[in-house]
Amino acid sequence: MDPLDVMMSKEHVIPYYQPIFSADKQLVVGYEVLGRLHTEEGDKSLDWFFQDKNIPDEYRLELDDHIQKLALDEYMQTDQSAILFFNYDASLLIRDNGETFIKRLESYQSKGLNLGHIVLELKEEDVADYFYENKHFFYYIQSFGFRLALDDVGHNGSNLDLIAMLKPNIIKVDVAFMEDEEFPHLYSDVHQSLSMLSRKIGATLLFEGISTFNQLNYSWRNGGRYYQGSYLRSPHRFFVESDCCRKKMQKEFQHFIVYERKKMESQFTLTNELTTQLKQTMKTISPDDTFDEMIRKVATDCDRYAFRIYVCDAEGFQQSSNAEKSQDNKWVLIEEGRFKNWSWRPYFLENIVRMNIEKRGFLSDLYTDIERDERIRTYSYPITDNLFLFLDIPYNYLFEQEGLL
Ligand code: CA
Numbered sequence: 318m319d320p321l322d323v324m325m326s327k328e329h330v331i332p333y334y335q336p337i338f339s340a341d342k343q344l345v346v347g348y349e350v351l352g353r354l355h356t357e358e359g360d361k362s363l364d365w366f367f368q369d370k371n372i373p374d375e376y377r378l379e380l381d382d383h384i385q386k387l388a389l390d391e392y393m394q395t396d397q398s399a400i401l402f403f404n405y406d407a408s409l410l411i412r413d414n415g416e417t418f419i420k421r422l423e424s425y426q427s428k429g430l431n432l433g434h435i436v437l438e439l440k441e442e443d444v445a446d447y448f449y450e451n452k453h454f455f456y457y458i459q460s461f462g463f464r465l466a467l468d469d470v471g472h473n474g475s476n477l478d479l480i481a482m483l484k485p486n487i488i489k490v491d492v493a494f495m496e497d498e499e500f501p502h503l504y505s506d507v508h509q510s511l512s513m514l515s516r517k518i519g520a521t522l523l524f525e526g527i528s529t530f531n532q533l534n535y536s537w538r539n540g541g542r543y544y545q546g547s548y549l550r551s552p553h554r555f556f557v558e559s560d561c562c563r564k565k566m567q568k569e570f571q572h573f574i575v576y577e578r579k580k581m582e583s584q585f586t587l588t589n590e591l592t593t594q595l596k597q598t599m600k601t602i603s604p605d606d607t608f609d610e611m612i613r614k615v616a617t618d619c620d621r622y623a624f625r626i627y628v629c630d631a632e633g634f635q636q637s638s639n640a641e642k643s644q645d646n647k648w649v650l651i652e653e654g655r656f657k658n659w660s661w662r663p664y665f666l667e668n669i670v671r672m673n674i675e676k677r678g679f680l681s682d683l684y685t686d687i688e689r690d691e692r693i694r695t696y697s698y699p700i701t702d703n704l705f706l707f708l709d710i711p712y713n714y715l716f717e718q719e720g721l722l
Contacts, residue, residue: 318354320372323363323380329355330363330380332388335552336561337402337523337545343566345559346543347400347436349525350388351552352380360554367404374409378417381405389425395556397429402436402466407443411451415458422463432462436487440468445476448483455483466523471507477514484518487543492535493526505539512540530569537573583720584680588696592678594619595698595706608637609650615706616640616648624689625709628700631669633660636704672699683715683722694721 323330334348352363367377385403392401403418410418418437426432437458444467448455459465466487467480472494480488488511495504515522524536527546536544549562598618602611612626619626620642628637639654659665668679678698686693691712698706715721 318361320366320369320376323354323366324376326354327380327383330383331355331360331554332384332391333360333552333554334388334556335545336550336557337400337525337543338549338562338566340537340542340544340566340570343560343563343570345399345557345561347402347434348556349402349404349438349545349552350384351404352384353552353554367406370406370408374412377406378409381409382417382421385421389421389430391556393425393428393430397431397434399556399559400434400436400464402438404438404468407439407447410437410439410458411447411454414454419458419461422461433464435463436466437463438466438468438489441470441475441479442472444483445479448479452482459484471511475507475511477510480511480514480520481518485520487521487523488515489523489525490541491526492524492532493528493546495532495535505535508539515540533569534573537570538577580720583718587718587721588678588680591619591622591680591696591708592698594622595678599700609640612637612640612706613648613650615708616642619708620648622696622710622714623708624693624711626706627654628704628706629659631673631703631705633658633662633665633669635659668697669705672697672705673702692722 331353333351333353336345337347339346353360354363464486466489467485468489470488470490521542522540523543524541525545527533527544527548533548598615608628615626624642626640627635629635635654635657639651640648641651643649681695683692694710696708700706
């Protein structure tokens with residue numbers, strides 16, 4: 318369809334609303350406003366129209382204006398407890414210093430519109446193009462009282478520094494591009510760091526494009542508070558009942574929780590197994606044994622769990638060599654690791670303090686071992702108040718047991 322045809326049929330362009338649900342209440346918290354063209358063959362999406370930057374700015378501005386007015390008119394007739402999300406092209410917004418958008422909102426504000434319930438969605442990619450030249454503009458538009466959402470975050474790799482500086486209220490991540498079956502853990506790692514950053518800057522993480530059970534599960538596991546997608550509700554011409562997905566979400570959450578609990582239980586079981594084993598092994602170690610003799614004995618006793626074992630003091634200085642399992646499954650001592658310092662590692666000190674206080678061993682999260690380039694976990698165990706044993710568990714072992722990956 319030609320852009321000009323769309324403009325000629327402007328009176329048939331109507332807003333659609335896609336509900337956005339919150340995890341905490343399982344209710345609709347708001348709607349993204351989308352443009353549709355009403356035709357005899359049904360209502361057609363106009364997403365392409367707003368995404369095509371070759372279409373003259375005037376057309377897109379005019380149509381945006383038209384849809385936003387209709388949506389606000391319809392919204393004003395509701396109880397206005399929901400939030401309305403409006404997409405906007407960052408370059409169009411900058412072009413007139415945000416005036417068209419702000420003026421429109423202000424005209425409704427005088428009729429009682431609460432600006433705190435309006436969200437302006439800007440694509441991360443566009444904002445990244447303009448932010449550094451227009452920092453003040455982006456701070457300025459955040460002073461009017463409506464909220465700012467960064468849309469399509471992570472689509473082309475995300476700009477964590479941009480997000481940290483802009484401090485949007487909402488961060489939207491599209492999960493639609495992921496394969497249904499299995500998510501490469503890579504995405505999860507990126508989204509985990511997004512989730513951490515959101516928490517630090519007080520932003521809400523919203524996952525959109527959710528069209529499957531797995532994608533909803535993924536969103537839940539990765540710290541998403543808001544969810545949007547056809548698995549819950551497709552865009553609709555009208556607003557919906559706020560509890561329309563409540564039962565479904567509650568049921569799905571129950572599945573997620575059962576599954577995650579099983580995983581945690583497996584991790585606790587392994588932790589207990591290793592603790593029992595190490596207590597046993599420590600009894601066989603005499604005070605005259607060197608640290609290297611100690612890890613040799615641990616290696617023999619924990620052979621099926623480990624591929625690397627070493628001992629550090631409370632300041633992170635390695636006291637033993639590395640006991641490492643060679644290709645042919647024999648343990649060798651590698652002296653080179655001795656007296657290296659590991660206190661700079663994430664979680665290291667926290668871990669030491671925890672072990673000291675709770676007097677028990679811990680299993681780490683999954684992370685990639687630099688040398689082996691595979692995902693592993695580390696089990697750490699307090700030998701004394703000043704001496705700690707670290708035992709790296711290979712991917713193979715974690716893979717064979719249920720719930721450890
Ligand atoms: Ca959007």
